[in-house]
Amino acid sequence: MSEFILQMENITKEFPGVKALDNVELKVRKGSVHALMGENGAGKSTLMKIIIGMYTPDTGTIFFDGEELKLNNINDSLEKGISMIHQELSPIPEMTVAENIYLGREPVYGKTGLVNDRQLYKMTQELLNSLEINLDPRTKMIDLSIANTQMVEIAKAISFDSKLVIMDEPTSAITEKEVAQLFKMIRSLKEKGVGIIYITHKMSELYEIADDISVFRDGQFIGMNTAANMTKDDLIKMMVGRELNQVFNKPASNISEVALSVRNLSHKGWFEDVSFEVRKGEIVCFAGLMGAGRTELVETIFGIKSKDEGEVYVHGEKVNIKSPQDAIKNNLGFLTEDRKLTGLFLPLSVRENMITVNIDNYISMGLLNSKKVKSDCLIQKESLRVKTPNIETIVENLSGGNQQKVLLARWLLKNPDILFLDEPTRGIDVGAKSEFYNIIFELARQGKAIVVVSSEMAEIIGLCDRVIVMHEGRITGELNREEANQEKIMQYATGQLNENVTEINSNTKQAVSN
Incomplete structure (x- = not known):
C-alpha cells in the first residue's frame, strides 16, 4: 500500500x-x-x-x-x-454545543426520527472529556x-x-x-x-x-x-519570494502626554476595577489567557458592551461612550477580533467596507465624491498589498488575511487618535505580519495611542512599549519593554505573580487627576 x-x-x-x-x-x-x-x-x-x-x-x-x-x-x-x-x-449560534457537533448525525429513537437528546448530550460529553475540553454540551454557541x-x-x-x-x-x-x-x-x-x-x-x-x-x-x-x-x-x-531580515523592527518610541485614561472600569462577570492609561506614541499590549477579560475590556471602552462602573478620559476630558458611534466621535478606532461577525459587511465590496466609518468625509451637498473615494481606496489597496482583482470585489470572496487588511484600511482612512487592535494579525501570513507591524509602528510614530490585544507572545513582546497582563478579569501585572519576557508574562497571566494592583490603579488615578 x-x-x-x-x-x-x-x-x-x-x-x-x-x-x-x-x-x-x-x-x-x-x-x-x-x-x-x-x-x-x-x-x-x-x-x-x-x-x-x-x-x-x-x-x-x-x-x-x-x-x-x-x-x-x-x-x-x-x-x-x-x-x-x-x-x-x-x-449555528442558537444551537447547543452538542447540536453543532453532531448536526445531521443526531441519535434518534428507532424509526421515529425524533432526536434522542439524552444520548446526544452523553455522546458529546464523552467526546469533550476525551479531548479534555471543559464545556457543557447544553451551552448555546452564542454564549x-x-x-x-x-x-x-x-x-x-x-x-x-x-x-x-x-x-x-x-x-x-x-x-x-x-x-x-x-x-x-x-x-x-x-x-x-x-x-x-x-x-x-x-x-x-x-x-x-x-x-x-x-x-x-x-x-x-x-x-x-x-x-x-x-x-x-x-x-x-x-x-x-524575498528575505525578511527582521519581522519586528521597532523604532525608538516618542511617547508624550496621556491620550486615554481608564479608571476603575468594571463589567460584571468579565472584568472588575480595571485602571490603566495609554500615552500618545505608545503601544500598550494586553496579555492574558482565554477568559481573562481583555476583549471584553476594550469592547466596553469602545461602547460595544455597557459598563457597570468606572470612567474613561480621552485627552484629559471625561467621555460618556455608550455606543461605537460615540467612540468614533471621540476619535477612537477598533479592529475587532472576529472580522466576519463584528468587522466586515461581507456582501459589500472592498471599497464600501473601507469607507464605511468615514463616509461622511466623502459627502458634499448630499453627493458622494466617488473620485476621491476611489483614489483613497486604491492607495490603501496598494500600500497594504490587498490581493483583490479590484476594489469592487465582494469582500467575502477575499482570503482571511486580505479581509483583515481591508478592515485595517478602514481605520487608516478614518485616522483615529486612539486605536484598539484585537488580535490584529489573526490569520495573517508572515510577510503581511511584518507589514502590519511596520504600520503599527508608523501610527505610533505619528502620535497615535495604540492598544493591542494579542494571544501571540512574540507579537506582544515585539510590539510593546508596555505590557499589561490580566488574569480572571483583573490586572495582575504591568511590565515595560525591557522587563517583558515570556516567563514573567505567563506567571502574571496564570496568577502565579500578582503585582500590587492597588498601586497600579492609584498611579492611573493620579495621572488622570493631573
Whole structure:
C-alpha cells in the first residue's frame, strides 16, 4: 500500500480573472502532519476546498487512500473520511454545543426520527472529556467565547473519525494552554495513522508539530521538504519570494502626554476595577489567557458592551461612550477580533467596507465624491498589498488575511487618535505580519495611542512599549519593554505573580487627576 493517504497532482483551478491554482501538487503521508504554508492568496484555501468537495479542479488527479477521488459535495468527502476545521468559524449560534457537533448525525429513537437528546448530550460529553475540553454540551454557541467556539470546531472535526483531517488556522483564536491541548490531540491522531494537513502562520507552532512542509506562492507549488530539513529563513524566502531580515523592527518610541485614561472600569462577570492609561506614541499590549477579560475590556471602552462602573478620559476630558458611534466621535478606532461577525459587511465590496466609518468625509451637498473615494481606496489597496482583482470585489470572496487588511484600511482612512487592535494579525501570513507591524509602528510614530490585544507572545513582546497582563478579569501585572519576557508574562497571566494592583490603579488615578 502507498505510504500516502493523499496524493494530488497537476491541480489547476481558475476563476474569472484569477488563476488560483497553477499545476500544483500535494502529498500527505499517513500518520503525519503536513504543514501547508504560503502567504494569503497563495492558493491554500482553494486547494483545501477541492479536497473537501466544495470546488472541482479544472485539471489534475487526486488519489485518496489508494483510490482516485471524485467528489460532488462536502458530504462525499465526509463519507470518504475527510474532515476539516475551517479558519472562519461558522457555528449555528442558537444551537447547543452538542447540536453543532453532531448536526445531521443526531441519535434518534428507532424509526421515529425524533432526536434522542439524552444520548446526544452523553455522546458529546464523552467526546469533550476525551479531548479534555471543559464545556457543557447544553451551552448555546452564542454564549461561548471565540476561543471556546474554536475548540468546539476542533471537536466536531475529530468526531467524524476521519482518515484525513484538515486544520486551517486551528490555533488562531486560542491561547497557549489550548494550543498544547490541541497538539496532544494531534499526536494521538497520528498514532492512529490519521493524516493531518496543518495550515498556520505561526512559525513556532510549525516546527513543534509538523513532519513535512509544502510551500505555495501565488497559486504555484514552490517546493516540499521535511520540517527537519527546512530552516525558518528558507521557509520565509520560499513563501514570500524575498528575505525578511527582521519581522519586528521597532523604532525608538516618542511617547508624550496621556491620550486615554481608564479608571476603575468594571463589567460584571468579565472584568472588575480595571485602571490603566495609554500615552500618545505608545503601544500598550494586553496579555492574558482565554477568559481573562481583555476583549471584553476594550469592547466596553469602545461602547460595544455597557459598563457597570468606572470612567474613561480621552485627552484629559471625561467621555460618556455608550455606543461605537460615540467612540468614533471621540476619535477612537477598533479592529475587532472576529472580522466576519463584528468587522466586515461581507456582501459589500472592498471599497464600501473601507469607507464605511468615514463616509461622511466623502459627502458634499448630499453627493458622494466617488473620485476621491476611489483614489483613497486604491492607495490603501496598494500600500497594504490587498490581493483583490479590484476594489469592487465582494469582500467575502477575499482570503482571511486580505479581509483583515481591508478592515485595517478602514481605520487608516478614518485616522483615529486612539486605536484598539484585537488580535490584529489573526490569520495573517508572515510577510503581511511584518507589514502590519511596520504600520503599527508608523501610527505610533505619528502620535497615535495604540492598544493591542494579542494571544501571540512574540507579537506582544515585539510590539510593546508596555505590557499589561490580566488574569480572571483583573490586572495582575504591568511590565515595560525591557522587563517583558515570556516567563514573567505567563506567571502574571496564570496568577502565579500578582503585582500590587492597588498601586497600579492609584498611579492611573493620579495621572488622570493631573
